[in-house]
Amino acid sequence: MINATPGDSSLARLTDLRTELTGKILIDVSNATRDADDGLPHDLCYPGSGLAEKLQAALPDTHVVKTLNTMLFMVMTAPETLATPPTVHVSGDDENAKKTVTGLLAVLGWQPAWVEDLGDISTARATEAMILVVPHILRRHGLKPFAVPLSR
Numbered sequence: 359m360i361n362a363t364p365g366d367s368s369l370a371r372l373t374d375l376r377t378e379l380t381g382k383i384l385i386d387v388s389n390a391t392r393d394a395d396d397g398l399p400h401d402l403c404y405p406g407s408g409l410a411e412k413l414q415a416a417l418p419d420t421h422v423v424k425t426l427n428t429m430l431f432m433v434m435t436a437p438e439t440l441a442t443p444p445t446v447h448v449s450g451d452d453e454n455a456k457k458t459v460t461g462l463l464a465v466l467g468w469q470p471a472w473v474e475d476l477g478d479i480s481t482a483r484a485t486e487a488m489i490l491v492v493p494h495i496l497r498r499h500g501l502k503p504f505a506v507p508l509s510r
C-alpha cells in the first residue's frame with residue numbers, strides 16, 4: 359500500500375486502518391507539513407520526529423518504508439528525465455521490506471546507484487525535513503521537475 363495522502367492528517371487516517379495494514383508493506387511518500395498562505399509547505403508537523411516514524415510506532419505489525427518524498431511527483435516515475443543523476447532515499451526498519459521497495463523503484467527507472475538506503479525508519483525524519491527547501495524552489499522556478507540529490 360502507498361500513502362500519498364496529505365501528510366498532516368495521514369497518521370490518524372492510517373492508524374484507523376491498522377487491521378487492514380497488518381503484515382503489509384506501507385510505502386510512505388507523504389510529507390507532514392503546515393502550509394503557508396500560498397498553500398506551499400512552510401513548517402514540519404512533527405519536529406524532532408517524523409511522519410514515517412510515527413506511522414511505524416502506530417502500526418507495529420506493518421513494515422513502513424519511506425521513499426520518494428524528496429522530489430516532485432513527476433520525477434518519481436521518470437527519474438531518467440533529469441539532467442543530473444537524482445537520488446531516491448529509502449528508510450525502514452525491515453530489510454526485506456526495503457528490498458521489495460527497492461525492486462519496485464527499479465521498475466520505475468531508479469538505477470541502483472541512485473538509491474540511498476539511509477537506515478531505519480528514524481532516518482526518514484531527515485528526508486522529511488528536506489521538504490522545507492521545496493517551497494522556495496517552486497516559488498523561484500515554478501513547477502519544473504527536480505529531486506534533492508546526493509552528490510559524490
Ligand SMILES: NC(=O)c1ccc[n+]([C@@H]2O[C@H](COP(=O)([O-])OP(=O)(O)OC[C@H]3O[C@@H](n4cnc5c(N)ncnc54)[C@H](OP(=O)(O)O)[C@@H]3O)[C@@H](O)[C@H]2O)c1
Nearest residue numbers: 362363364365371387388389390426427428429430431432
Ligand atoms: N505533489 C508532489 O510533488 C509530492 C512530492 C513528494 C511527496 N508528496 C506528498 O504526497 C502527498 C500527496 O501530495 P499531493 O500533491 O498528491 O496532494 P493532493 O493533490 O492534495 O492529493 C492528496 C490525495 O489524498 C487524497 N485524500 C485526501 N484526503 C483523504 C482522505 N481523508 N482519505 C483518503 N484519501 C484522501 C485526495 O483524494 P481526493 O482527490 O479524492 O480528494 C488526493 O488523491 C502529500 O503528503 C505530499 O507531501 C507530494
